[in-house]
Amino acid sequence: MIKIENLKASIDDKDILKGINLDIPAGEVHVIMGRNGSGKSTLANVIAGNETYEVDGGNITMEDTDITEMSIENRALEGIFLCFQYPVAIPGVSMAYFLRSALNAHRKYQGKEEMDALEFLNKAKAILSELGLDDSFLKRSINDGFSGGEKKKSEILQLLTIDPKLAVLDETDSGLDVDALRTVAKGVNKFKNENNSVLIITHYQRLLDYIKPDVVHLMIDGQIVKTGDMSLVEKVEKDGYSWLEK
Amino acid sequence: MIDTLKKTSLEFFHKQGYPTKKLENWKFTSSKNFKNFSKKEISDITIANISTDETTLLFINGKLCLNTFKNFRYRDNIEINELANIEEKAILTFSDTFMNDAMFNLGMSEFDGGHYIKFKKQTNVEDPIKIINLFQNDTSDRRIVSFNIFHFEEGSQISIVEKDINEGAPSFNLKMNKFICDNASNLNFAKYVEDKSDCHLLSYSYYKVGKDVCLNMDSMNKDAIFSKEFIEIDLNNTGSDAKVNILNLVKDEQHLDNNILINHNAEHCTSFQHVRNILDNKSSTVFNGKVIVAEGAQQTDSNQSNKNLLLSLNSTAFSNPQLEIYADDVSCGHGSTTGALDENSIFYLRARGIDQSSAQKMLIKAFAKEVIDEFSLSSVQDISEIALDRWIDG
Numbered sequence: 001m002i003k004i005e006n007l008k009a010s011i012d013d014k015d016i017l018k019g020i021n022l023d024i025p026a027g028e029v030h031v032i033m034g035r036n037g038s039g040k041s042t043l044a045n046v047i048a049g050n051e052t053y054e055v056d057g058g059n060i061t062m063e064d065t066d067i068t069e070m071s072i073e074n075r076a077l078e079g080i081f082l083c084f085q086y087p088v089a090i091p092g093v094s095m096a097y098f099l100r101s102a103l104n105a106h107r108k109y110q111g112k113e114e115m116d117a118l119e120f121l122n123k124a125k126a127i128l129s130e131l132g133l134d135d136s137f138l139k140r141s142i143n144d145g146f147s148g149g150e151k152k153k154s155e156i157l158q159l160l161t162i163d164p165k166l167a168v169l170d171e172t173d174s175g176l177d178v179d180a181l182r183t184v185a186k187g188v189n190k191f192k193n194e195n196n197s198v199l200i201i202t203h204y205q206r207l208l209d210y211i212k213p214d215v216v217h218l219m220i221d222g223q224i225v226k227t228g229d230m231s232l233v234e235k236v237e238k239d240g241y242s243w244l245e246k
Numbered sequence: 247m248i249d250t251l252k253k254t255s256l257e258f259f260h261k262q263g264y265p266t267k268k269l270e271n272w273k274f275t276s277s278k279n280f281k282n283f284s285k286k287e288i289s290d291i292t293i294a295n296i297s298t299d300e301t302t303l304l305f306i307n308g309k310l311c312l313n314t315f316k317n318f319r320y321r322d323n324i325e326i327n328e329l330a331n332i333e334e335k336a337i338l339t340f341s342d343t344f345m346n347d348a349m350f351n352l353g354m355s356e357f358d359g360g361h362y363i364k365f366k367k368q369t370n371v372e373d374p375i376k377i378i379n380l381f382q383n384d385t386s387d388r389r390i391v392s393f394n395i396f397h398f399e400e401g402s403q404i405s406i407v408e409k410d411i412n413e414g415a416p417s418f419n420l421k422m423n424k425f426i427c428d429n430a431s432n433l434n435f436a437k438y439v440e441d442k443s444d445c446h447l448l449s450y451s452y453y454k455v456g457k458d459v460c461l462n463m464d465s466m467n468k469d470a471i472f473s474k475e476f477i478e479i480d481l482n483n484t485g486s487d488a489k490v491n492i493l494n495l496v497k498d499e500q501h502l503d504n505n506i507l508i509n510h511n512a513e514h515c516t517s518f519q520h521v522r523n524i525l526d527n528k529s530s531t532v533f534n535g536k537v538i539v540a541e542g543a544q545q546t547d548s549n550q551s552n553k554n555l556l557l558s559l560n561s562t563a564f565s566n567p568q569l570e571i572y573a574d575d576v577s578c579g580h581g582s583t584t585g586a587l588d589e590n591s592i593f594y595l596r597a598r599g600i601d602q603s604s605a606q607k608m609l610i611k612a613f614a615k616e617v618i619d620e621f622s623l624s625s626v627q628d629i630s631e632i633a634l635d636r637w638i639d640g
């Protein structure tokens with residue numbers, strides 16, 4: 001689905017990513033763990049095309065299309081979806097208007113007819129119901145006045161509505177209580193299938209109790225230094241990361 | 247009475263001269279722009295092709311058009327008098343702030359043919375009254391002065407939508423309006439300006455508010471080339487509520503100045519000022535907002551907010567929110583922000599597949615919508631949203 005080769009990126013002349021190699025085939029869930037400042041969120045942002053970061057080398061390929069130089073919106077339309085660690089609040093733009101605009105941008109890109117308001121509402125309400133959210137959620141401004149849990153559920157609502165090819169979850173589990181965590185995990189499990197992929201960036205095992213990863217990567221100082229299975233998560237929980245530096 | 251007032255006003259103006267930038271209220275708007283205009287006699291006026299209906303009051307160059315008034319639906323609820331016949335000084339005079347402003351005095355010395363329009367007790371208007379101010383001018387550099395007083399007697403509930411239309415050569419329109427809101431009256435006054443002429447506007451609006459009054463003053467300005475507006479509200483009795491919501495859309499080299507003063511002179515009153523400016527190109531705006539809470543005006547609840555969205559590095563917003571509080575049991579807040587579109591918000595929207603231009607438009611609309619949603623009349627909300635779309639699309 002996505003292939004990253006020797007990706008290097010910096011911000012304000014400070015090197016953050018120092019040669020990332022990652023290959024996530026369709027149907028797989030990959031996890032990246034690492035200390036604060038190791039470059040995990042930078043990787044998520046660079047995949048999404050955040051122009052704050054400078055790509056200094058390497059490339060990102062999405063289903064044989066090189067997206068390294070692609071605009072933010074075109075990457076999204078190609079199927080990349082970033083679940084934000086800190087979703088921004090945008091007062092004055094309703095969730096319904098925003099979601100329908102985003103969905104129809106994707107449909108247009110895919111050569112499909114735009115979805116009318118009624119059809120959209122039916123689709124959105126069905127997803128809201130599964131996430132345990134009230135229909136009034138759609139009338140609220142984007143993330144404005146949302147609790148931490150609601151913001152993350154809003155991200156999952158967007159994920160399930162847009163139905164991209166690759167979901168990158170940037171510490172989506174941070175700051176969630178157990179119920180919200182279960183809801184988020186339920187949403188991600190509903191999303192994943194053999195035709196799409198999930199990249200989870202996290203510090204903790206607790207989300208992985210609900211979403212079983214196929215591959216686990218450990219990241220230190222802008223590089224993936226170890227790749228393995230769920231046993232790596234258990235070792236990190238037990239021993240931290242210092243053993244990787246020996 | 248009028249003649250005395252005109253005489254003293256002219257003397258005041260001659261003594262003071264045009265306001266300079268040393269004066270706080272004129273610091274960021276030069277009166278130089280008004281000096282090129284002078285009072286000139288207006289030749290015969292042809293009533294333009296303005297469509298009016300039974301809810302419209304038409305003013306031509308500041309004078310009420312009595313022909314259209316004949317068909318006015320609420321004419322039985324209104325008493326009309328020429329200002330020249332008003333002998334009560336209290337009705338004719340404005341606040342000290344205005345009476346000490348040179349340009350106001352110039353206007354007072356020159357107005358001709360204004361009216362005192364009184365809405366009788368308990369008048370309840372279902373559909374908003376439309377006031378059309380038609381400024382017709384056949385020569386350049388003319389100053390057109392208008393002065394009208396609107397009086398809403400006890401218990402009246404009135405909604406008014408005012409629109410200025412400029413025709414002919416660009417003029418300098420100097421407008422003075424006084425609104426007297428008696429006890430338990432409810433006034434929604436909305437002003438809508440979409441003016442593509444090169445007219446200059448200087449307006450003075452004074453609201454004298456009684457007990458338990460609900461006053462909403464909404465304004466949407468688009469395309470005005472040069473406009474300075476003074477609004478002063480005197481909350482003189484208990485239990486009244488005044489809200490001022492203003493949205494200004496400016497671009498090119500347009501300049502727009504809002505000068506708002508709310509005087510809390512009595513207990514248990516609330517006020518709210520919400521002014522948003524969206525600036526593009528080399529445009530500039532001024533927000534000079536002030537709330538004065540007098541000694542003894544306890545339990546005042548007042549909020550003042552000015553937000554400026556700069557779409558260009560060359561645009562300038564001057565913001566000066568002020569509070570003067572002389573009572574000790576009040577809740578007053580004020581705030582001002584000025585900045586460009588938030589890059590993180592643009593990234594967020596683009597990361598969902600929305601293109602950059604659409605994302606920017608969405609954020610501009612969102613910024614404006616927060617004040618449009620506060621407008622008290624849904625019809626004004628609707629036309630403001632349409633005007634906003636047109637403005638954004640250029």
